[in-house]
Amino acid sequence: MxxxxxxxxxxxxxxxxxxxxxxxxxxxxxxxxxxxxxxxxxxxxxxxxxxxxxxxxxxxxxxxxxxxxxxxxxxxxxxxxxxxxxxxxxxxxxxxxxxxxxxxxxxxxxxxxxxxxxxxxxxxxxxxxxxxxxxxxxxxxxxxxxxxxxxxxxxxxxxxxxxxxxxxxxxxxxxxxxxxxxxxxxxxxxxxxxxxxxxxxxxxxxxxxxxxxxxxxxxxxxxxxxxxxxxxxxxSPSPELGTSAELGLRPVMTLAASVALVKQVPAGHGVSYGHHYVTDRPTTLALIPAGYADGIPRHASGTAPVLVGGKWRRIAGRVAMDQFVVDLGEDGDTLEPGAEALLFGPGDRGEPTAEDWARAADTIAYEIVTRIGSRVPRVHMNEE
Known part of the structure; x- marks a missing residue:
């Protein structure tokens, strides 16, 4: 493909x-x-x-x-x-x-x-x-x-x-x-x-x-x-050796999702389990339909970046089994369900990399790519 x-x-x-x-x-x-x-x-x-x-x-x-x-x-x-x-x-x-x-x-x-x-x-x-x-x-x-x-x-x-x-x-x-x-x-x-x-x-x-x-x-x-x-x-095998680009390597995996829901919420609205994130202003939330059952690290809650609507957003609140939320802020009300969310990839489109996720989750990029679960389809491109 x-x-x-x-x-x-x-x-x-x-x-x-x-x-x-x-x-x-x-x-x-x-x-x-x-x-x-x-x-x-x-x-x-x-x-x-x-x-x-x-x-x-x-x-x-x-x-x-x-x-x-x-x-x-x-x-x-x-x-x-x-x-x-x-x-x-x-x-x-x-x-x-x-x-x-x-x-x-x-x-x-x-x-x-x-x-x-x-x-x-x-x-x-x-x-x-x-x-x-x-x-x-x-x-x-x-x-x-x-x-x-x-x-x-x-x-x-x-x-x-x-x-x-x-x-x-x-x-x-x-x-x-x-x-x-x-x-x-x-x-x-x-x-x-x-x-x-x-x-x-x-x-x-x-x-x-x-x-x-x-x-x-x-x-x-x-x-x-x-x-x-x-x-x-x-x-890259390690930050001490250089980034992927500095080593002449290109990340092979891009993890993407379709935004499942976009909604406006008032200030003081709790987000996800435990309400570890509470909105401090009226804002727009986007639901990303991937969670720790798909290999998204739960310990990336509140820290990991996602490219949505052309901007980096941080996970808002806890990662759940099947989904997590990002706060789009005041400029997110034009985003539609079905829009693409890029969790990580080579970075060509401004998206985070697996190394960015590793830093956010206090782990190594090996784990970020390897842990992506079996219910996430692999779409192999450029096979010929």
């Missing part, structure tokens, strides 16, 4: 796939000697996994990445048969289905290696395994002290033919904070753990540690592959 030609919706998330492709090209140029993994976990950060995966591959991405095995298997079911890594496993997960589908599975400890080896033996197949090291983030990944044991057992399974160790990888904790001392420490540790594994006989297809901020700012961390998530969707 190249233009909004349909009947106006209550609320909609317009996804500009041309912007996504352009962002992928920018990121590839930042890491010209590495392959690029398009991370499409959590329904592509709320943008729609299948269309975004297709657009990213069209623009030169060579890998796809997901968190859960269900996300990875859904991509295989949708016809994506290229390299695909899935990293968030729990005991009893669908290892066999992943092995059969040729999905690279991340292994962070002996329990996971045991389960994937058992699944591969049962199927008579070779599992594609990537060993993950905890170099300092303190989440998933094998502790350095346990790395020799994991490498030894992985090589034994490889000699048996049940696994192929296709990757060695890790994840930064503070790459979005330029100059943070943990960055150099993690990078040095990763070099050491990779060198150890390779000396023991591991011959990985890819070694990788760079996320979006590292892709943009740390060429020494690019190795064979970079994993780009939020930056691919045109959102």
């Amino acid at each position: 190249t233009a909004m030609t349909h009947t106006p919706m209550r609320v909609r998330a317009e996804i500009d796939l041309a912007a996504l492709r352009a962002n992928v090209r920018v990121l590839r140029a930042r890491a010209p000697h590495a392959q690029l993994m398009a991370v499409v976990k959590s329904d592509a950060y709320g943008h729609g996994a299948v269309p975004c995966a297709r657009a990213a591959l069209d623009a030169g991405a060579t890998w796809l990445g997901t968190a859960t095995p269900q996300e990875a298997l859904a991509l295989r079911a949708a016809g994506f048969d290229g390299p695909l890594l899935c990293w968030l496993w729990t005991p009893g997960g669908p290892w066999g289905a992943a092995v059969e589908a040729g999905i690279d599975v991340a292994v962070s400890g002996m329990w996971a290696l045991t389960e994937v080896v058992d699944a591969a033996r049962a199927l008579g197949r070779t599992a594609r395994v990537q060993l993950k090291a905890d170099t300092g983030l303190g989440r998933n990944g094998c502790q350095p002290a346990d790395w020799p044991e994991l490498v030894r057992h992985a090589l034994a399974a490889e000699a048996e033919g049940t696994v192929s160790v296709t990757g060695l990888w890790s994840h930064f904790a503070c790459a979005d904070e330029p100059g943070h001392p943990s960055i150099a420490a993690q990078l040095a540790l990763f070099h050491g753990l990779v060198a150890y594994a390779e000396k023991q006989g591991v011959a990985p297809e890819v070694r990788h540690i760079a996320n979006s901020p590292a892709t943009l700012t740390l060429p020494e961390a690019h190795f064979d592959l970079v994993r780009t998530g939020i930056a691919m969707y045109g959102v």
Whole structure:
């Protein structure tokens, strides 16, 4: 779809796939000697996994990445048969289905290696395994002290033919904070753990540690592959790195709604639950039919901006489950129901950005776009 030609919706998330492709090209140029993994976990950060995966591959991405095995298997079911890594496993997960589908599975400890080896033996197949090291983030990944044991057992399974160790990888904790001392420490540790594994006989297809901020700012961390998530969707990984525009990225999502009601109210009129906002003059209120059930942060009540009638307005009172209110002031009495309200987007039309909403809600822009709920239709534009 190249233009909004349909009947106006209550609320909609317009996804500009041309912007996504352009962002992928920018990121590839930042890491010209590495392959690029398009991370499409959590329904592509709320943008729609299948269309975004297709657009990213069209623009030169060579890998796809997901968190859960269900996300990875859904991509295989949708016809994506290229390299695909899935990293968030729990005991009893669908290892066999992943092995059969040729999905690279991340292994962070002996329990996971045991389960994937058992699944591969049962199927008579070779599992594609990537060993993950905890170099300092303190989440998933094998502790350095346990790395020799994991490498030894992985090589034994490889000699048996049940696994192929296709990757060695890790994840930064503070790459979005330029100059943070943990960055150099993690990078040095990763070099050491990779060198150890390779000396023991591991011959990985890819070694990788760079996320979006590292892709943009740390060429020494690019190795064979970079994993780009939020930056691919045109959102800056952090204010310290610069705005989206300063990084050459364009936000992909625009969240818009149709004004449901416009009405005049007197001074002293309470607005929404708890009457945390009370009008101080006769004014015009506009009802925006989106709420926290749609992913609008309730903690943005009274603070988040919306472009309505050509001007920024702040949410008046509390965000409710399905709706919130903006005070249009004295110049709002000409607005009609059905007018467009722009919650956030690239900013081309003067609308707020996801970063503006993140500041208003005291969070990060990642959360703003990812939390938009499933009952908000995604309208994918510029698919060709």
